[in-house]
Amino acid sequence: MKHFLDVEKAKKKHAHRKWQAALHELIFEAETRAGWAFDLILIISIGLSVITVMLDSVASIRDVYGGFLYGLEWFFTILFTIEYGLRLLCVGRPVLYATSFFGIIDLLAILPTYLALFFPGTQYLTVIRIFRVLRIFRVLKLVTYLGEARLLLTALHASRRKIEVFLYAVIAKVIIFGSIMYVIEGEAHGFTSIPRGIYWAIVTMTTVGYGDISPQTDLGQALASFVMIMGYAIIAVPTGIVTAEITLASREKITTRVCHQCSAEGHDLDAKCCKFCGAEL
Amino acid sequence: MKHFLDVEKAKKKHAHRKWQAALHELIFEAETRAGWAFDLILIISIGLSVITVMLDSVASIRDVYGGFLYGLEWFFTILFTIEYGLRLLCVGRPVLYATSFFGIIDLLAILPTYLALFFPGTQYLTVIRIFRVLRIFRVLKLVTYLGEARLLLTALHASRRKIEVFLYAVIAKVIIFGSIMYVIEGEAHGFTSIPRGIYWAIVTMTTVGYGDISPQTDLGQALASFVMIMGYAIIAVPTGIVTAEITLASREKITTRVCHQCSAEGHDLDAKCCKFCGAEL
């Protein structure tokens, strides 16, 4: 009897696994025709749901089609909730998926609609779904794009420490200048507090320049001029950092072949012979 | 009799061809004196017609010279229509010309005036004629400029995938931030919808900063500060991409050494052997 039960269990487990595997292939992979179609439908749904949310935020459209858009929003959210559930079901290690980048995005993409039942307005945050569209790179087999994206990420990763040092210097500067401007201009000219002064300093140093807060006194304008020229000059620093890294990364991509005669490196992609000894590559 | 007709036909065709060839040389080429003069007159006409349209849009000038400018506009449009017809007539494959870059521009340059009969205001779109002036590079035999332009286009073409990836990242970011700001600031502070929030995010991230919509709440200003610093930092990315490509393209241009064995070009400055056939340089 016990043996019979064990066999039944194993069968069930096996059947379960088979069913899981098929679902996994459908949902997670894009190699099969069905999996490819699933991903395509998913991406189109995401696009439509983002557009739904956007249209719903426009007052004149909401007044007319509000009910329809609300229904559509719930339709997409329930669809994505089922999909999220299936993903959890068919994946081997659900916790690993749930804590991965895409797992968190998938969860964040459905939560806002439910939250909106308690906190009206949060449903608009479902636009985070837009990040789910990143899967399109896999669906359309855009490997070249993935390569380029990886090169950019490599360059940014390599330069992250320099950029952190740079950001620290920028933050220290905007705090100092924001405080000085608060002392100089005072609350009468819109600099109502140091945080507001820092906000002004960021608006100015990044050359955005809304003009909602701007210095009125001569001393304030003189200091602002200094901050602007400094901001104008130091934008050169992150640009220089990233450019140097991208140049290096681009060059490295090219120069990985080594001559087996003289061991020289640095050959172009189209090179057939070593440029130093003439041996065939 | 049939023979006689055939000869007549061939003669006619020949004559036609001759007449076509002469016209083709006049209109499409700039090697002969007449062709050069034709192009020059064309470019001056284009310049004058663009200025006509611009002046016509200034209310104070239109009030005084409106009729004269209207006549001038029609004069140029009819002139360019005749020219477009002649181009179609004398070119070997009219469809190929009509669907080429210059063919489309030539058509778009005359359409708006006719369209304005039905949709007043569209005549101002004739300024697209300005692109026809690109022919000036051929007229003035500015081959060096063409070379430089080609180098720039090559660099932009080589970096198009990286820039597409970058643009996708920027668009995803402005959608997310525009939506969050819509939720935070609300319609009272000018963020009347998500598309308007996205517009604000683009205005901010590109450091344009009109100030027509700007955050008023503390939380909104804090997020805006983050968006600005991010926009300030990521402008480094396209700059880095294009700079790396231009540097590569410029370097390639430098190596004017030619292999005397296989006539290959594009050798590095430190190359001792041809990278294609292995012969010493």
Place this chain on the structure above:
Amino acid sequence: MKHFLDVEKAKKKHAHRKWQAALHELIFEAETRAGWAFDLILIISIGLSVITVMLDSVASIRDVYGGFLYGLEWFFTILFTIEYGLRLLCVGRPVLYATSFFGIIDLLAILPTYLALFFPGTQYLTVIRIFRVLRIFRVLKLVTYLGEARLLLTALHASRRKIEVFLYAVIAKVIIFGSIMYVIEGEAHGFTSIPRGIYWAIVTMTTVGYGDISPQTDLGQALASFVMIMGYAIIAVPTGIVTAEITLASREKITTRVCHQCSAEGHDLDAKCCKFCGAEL
């Protein structure tokens, strides 16, 4: 008797030195556990005191917690004053420390609170304390960051003359354009004086563009357009300067090969012989 006194003196001096050395290790170094803890507490205190000053500047917070924040501010200032005194006491050459970068920052970080007794408002300038946080790099043993910071400083130092020449050109241009705009636009359109015109020129050329002063006449807008395109183009210059230097500095960092004859570093990737002693690499 004299001998006895000398011994006493030497002992005292010795004891004094010992006490000083222990204090020096505690305050100035971060190698020991106690020194590390001291620096950590110091940095947290600085952070808290900067936040105190910021909160104190917000009217709504000041109205409620004004007294408490005022007390906290004085608490931190007295703390830092004692610390400054101890630093002067235990350091070998007090004058050298007092005139060093960190010595001046340490002094400037406590002065504003005392000055505020005579000139209300200046206490907000204590935010200069934020620069004291630079010590965090030593505390957290962020040597890699120090290396990156040094590379950036080296690049900026190497390009300082080019940037000075560039700044001189920019300053000359904003003076000229500011004056011309003052003549064109006049006081009616916000250009009330040449300095104000120069302020406008800086706001425009650095692409900040507040919009608090903007040209209204046709001629003024035409000139402004020219200034903008020029500003847009010349931002390329500092970027190019810094990028070139960072690229050079990064490349130099790469060549980790060491000559086994003279131990010299900094060889190029394609070097076959040491550039200092001529030995083969």
Place this chain on the structure above:
Amino acid sequence: MKHFLDVEKAKKKHAHRKWQAALHELIFEAETRAGWAFDLILIISIGLSVITVMLDSVASIRDVYGGFLYGLEWFFTILFTIEYGLRLLCVGRPVLYATSFFGIIDLLAILPTYLALFFPGTQYLTVIRIFRVLRIFRVLKLVTYLGEARLLLTALHASRRKIEVFLYAVIAKVIIFGSIMYVIEGEAHGFTSIPRGIYWAIVTMTTVGYGDISPQTDLGQALASFVMIMGYAIIAVPTGIVTAEITLASREKITTRVCHQCSAEGHDLDAKCCKFCGAEL
């Protein structure tokens, strides 16, 4: 008699030449102590005269010191007029000097004050004198700065064709977009004419963004978003151009030494031996 007159003439001519030469050395050169002092006094006078003009433009200062500043302005102008006359007198080829860069600047620096007798207000244009301060580089013997400036000018000169092509592309784009926005937004939203639309397009594409004219319609804001992202992306182009040229120019400055053994180039500034064959440099 004739002989005597000839001698007298020659003597006079010789005396004249001698007097001229001394004056030339004083005014045009900075090698002698007197010449150096002359240049220094000149630069200080220029600086003071520019400050005079600036102060004179501030209404509150003009009301009090107007007469004094007016006198000072004329004093400096007469001084510079005398100086200009002396320069013409003592220079070998007056026409060559008068048509040179500095000759034109020297003339433009004195004309506005005289013109102001007929056209009040033009006296403020005397700030062009600021360019005369460029002579300071010679006076302070700032040869290194001259070298750096030359490197920058070389890089800009080498990239002028690419920048011209780029500027043509930018101008064509702002004309097209300015016209389209004029058609879309119309006169009600500040786009009163095509030239005004072009002004808006320049303000936007260069990321200045005053906000004095900004799109109000949905379609206009969508197009503006496109223009902004494009402007944000294409700023990469001039930066890339100039960076590539500066990198090349910097590299060339370094690599002028040639190994006399193997004729290899590309040695670092601190290299003592050829990095390819090991021979001493």
